[in-house]
Amino acid sequence: xxxxxxxxxxxxxxxxxSVAARIVAVHPRTxxxxxxxxxxxxxxxxxxxxxxxxxxxxxxxxxxxxxxDRGVNLAGVRILFELEERLGVRILEALSDEWTAxxxxxxxxxxxxxxxxxxxxxxxxxxxxxxxxxxxxxxxxP
Amino acid sequence: xxxxxxxxxxxxxxxxxSVAARIVAVHPRTxxxxxxxxxxxxxxxxxxxxxxxxxxxxxxxxxxxxxxDRGVNLAGVRILFELEERLGVRILEALSDEWTAxxxxxxxxxxxxxxxxxxxxxxxxxxxxxxxxxxxxxxxxP
DNA sequence: GACTCTTGACAACATCATTGTCATGGTTCC
DNA sequence: GGAACCATGACAATGATGTTGTCAAGAGTC
Numbered sequence: 001x002x003x004x005x006x007x008x009x010x011x012x013x014x015x016x017x018s019v020a021a022r023i024v025a026v027h028p029r030t031x032x033x034x035x036x037x038x039x040x041x042x043x044x045x046x047x048x049x050x051x052x053x054x055x056x057x058x059x060x061x062x063x064x065x066x067x068x069d070r071g072v073n074l075a076g077v078r079i080l081f082e083l084e085e086r087l088g089v090r091i092l093e094a095l096s097d098e099w100t101a102x103x104x105x106x107x108x109x110x111x112x113x114x115x116x117x118x119x120x121x122x123x124x125x126x127x128x129x130x131x132x133x134x135x136x137x138x139x140x141x142p
Numbered sequence: 143x144x145x146x147x148x149x150x151x152x153x154x155x156x157x158x159x160s161v162a163a164r165i166v167a168v169h170p171r172t173x174x175x176x177x178x179x180x181x182x183x184x185x186x187x188x189x190x191x192x193x194x195x196x197x198x199x200x201x202x203x204x205x206x207x208x209x210x211d212r213g214v215n216l217a218g219v220r221i222l223f224e225l226e227e228r229l230g231v232r233i234l235e236a237l238s239d240e241w242t243a244x245x246x247x248x249x250x251x252x253x254x255x256x257x258x259x260x261x262x263x264x265x266x267x268x269x270x271x272x273x274x275x276x277x278x279x280x281x282x283x284p
Numbered sequence: 285g286a287c288t289c290t291t292g293a294c295a296a297c298a299t300c301a302t303t304g305t306c307a308t309g310g311t312t313c314c
Numbered sequence: 315g316g317a318a319c320c321a322t323g324a325c326a327a328t329g330a331t332g333t334t335g336t337c338a339a340g341a342g343t344c
Binding site: 168169171172175187189190191209215216217 | 331332333334335336341342343
């Protein structure tokens with residue numbers, strides 16, 4: 001899938017939380033919860049403003065696909081990210097194969113490690129997840 | 143981990159649902175729900191009585207660990223089993239490493255593919271999951 | 285024949301995911 | 315410079331999930 005045609009560096013943090021929320025179609029409150037759960041780790045400006053990169057956006061798209069389309073809860077998403085990091089293989093690519101089979105005509109399923117900008121065309125096809133997810137924070141005890 | 147010292151064949155279905163439930167410390171109602179969700183597929187006698195094997199028991203131990211200790215819901219467990227089958231690698235072994243680090247002194251973490259009987263000693267250490275999980279059934283739409 | 289098994293069904297309770305809202309204070313940008 | 319947006323912590327509503335409990339009716343087992 002093509003990279004964003006505006007900014008070729010997918011790790012550069014450029015989006016504030018309201019923009020990132022619109023791109024991935026979730027509520028800003030939800031993005032803060034994902035961060036509290038250790039699933040994402042957006043950059044911060046010197047004045048503590050969150051800035052999301054294309055990597056972050058792809059990661060959030062995966063979270064959204066897994067939770068909304070596959071019904072996985074956030075603990076399950078965390079383990080999938082852990083496995084991707086620990087095994088060093090494209091485990092979620094196997095899932096994206098299923099995505100492409102069921103959701104779009106794009107035969108070449110992107111890997112979680114591939115870069116891909118939040119281009120509108122790209123956003124409606126299979127998400128790819130960035131590499132090196134942050135270490136998940138332990139979930140608060142009930 | 144040693145196999146069960148009573149029955150060396152871990153795929154032989156021998157336990158009725160009440161026995162399997164006692165072995166894995168979950169309710170028989172819960173085992174029926176796991177089956178409805180496509181996570182397990184115990185054998186049936188000619189008179190339709192469920193019979194669970196050691197493979198089934200190990201698989202259920204994994205489900206219990208993932209849901210109770212890691213907080214993963216059943217959709218997430220299903221995806222982990224799918225990945226294990228599709229990638230053909232011991233992905234949950236990476237999780238059992240974490241288990242052994244936090245839960246018991248057994249340094250050699252068993253693989254999901256290893257056989258292991260429901261020996262009481264074995265049951266209190268890291269569970270291993272059987273190979274070739276059944277095809278998961280689609281979850282009923284909300 | 286008492287107990288356990290099967291099916292389908294309904295329900296209670298705790299937890300989770302997402303969204304909404306509030307208050308207070310700081311930052312950005314038009 | 316002030317409107318809009320950002321940050322934090324906090325509480326709450328709604329729908330969904332996981333586990334357990336129970337019921338009814340019928341079949342099988344020991």
